[in-house]
Amino acid sequence: MASKDPVYIITGASKGIGLEALKYFVTIPCNIITVSRSIPEELSKILDAHKNIYHFCGNVSDTEISDIIIETVEKLGGKINAIVHNVGVAPILKIQDTPVEVWKRVFDINFFSMVDLTQKALPFLRNAKGRVLFVSSGVAVKGKQGWSAYSCSKASINMFAQVLADEEPDVFTLAIRPGVVNTSMQEYIREQMKNGFSKEDIELFENYNKEKKLKDPKEPASVLFNLATKEKLPEKCTSGEFISIDDERLASYKTFKSQ
């Protein structure tokens, strides 16, 4: 199974941004390791068509998943060219209504799973001078009612990326802000907003949808794919930065633009 082709890891590849990213990666010669809890039909068809995808079904907060990923990396030859840490869950609840168990679950999925996989992956990332891309969010830097646990988990990711960059000069890392994207996460957010949030907030998220202001998931997916695979790193970008996909320094990495 050892392979000369690059090795990429995408978490949360069953739908949304992760699935669209996977569709880009299958267009180049490489090995792709993916994770999600479910295998919807679209993913199932892609897995059937591409024998270079090693998909693991499970919860990323279970450390056995990262162990299986690393075992696969070793079998493929012991290098990781890039990780796209894309998994994320976003319960929309006010602080007064968010039990600490929910905070812990959000951090386990959104943050500690990334810490665990990144730690285990480091020797293989150093080997390949690899890249670590964290899918973060605008709410990592802007507090807004209802977003407490999610925002705090994304703010932690941003800081983790900075420290990782400082400690690991051979690994290039970015925390990426994808914008407001048309995925099932946005549908879930619109539903949750109805539970006691301000009229303005409900309208804000309804209007993103009604006025077709949501980005196509292919847009952030194209940026993630190009950042992971292009030989050249983006000019004037510092490892560890939190950066929007709309930043002009990433313009040439955005090969798909929403209408």
Ligand SMILES: NC(=O)c1ccc[n+]([C@@H]2O[C@H](COP(=O)([O-])OP(=O)(O)OC[C@H]3O[C@@H](n4cnc5c(N)ncnc54)[C@H](OP(=O)(O)O)[C@@H]3O)[C@@H](O)[C@H]2O)c1
């Ligand atoms: N959509 C937006 O507007 C937006 C904005 C800012 C940031 N983001 C970030 O972008 C990333 C992708 O979001 P998305 O909008 O594409 O969301 P999505 O459509 O809900 O997809 C999330 C993906 O993560 C997987 N996943 C969730 N929990 C998991 C777990 N415990 N273990 C394994 N896999 C899990 C899901 O697969 P299964 O359900 O099959 O497990 C799915 O593949 C997230 O980090 C999110 O925070 C999104």
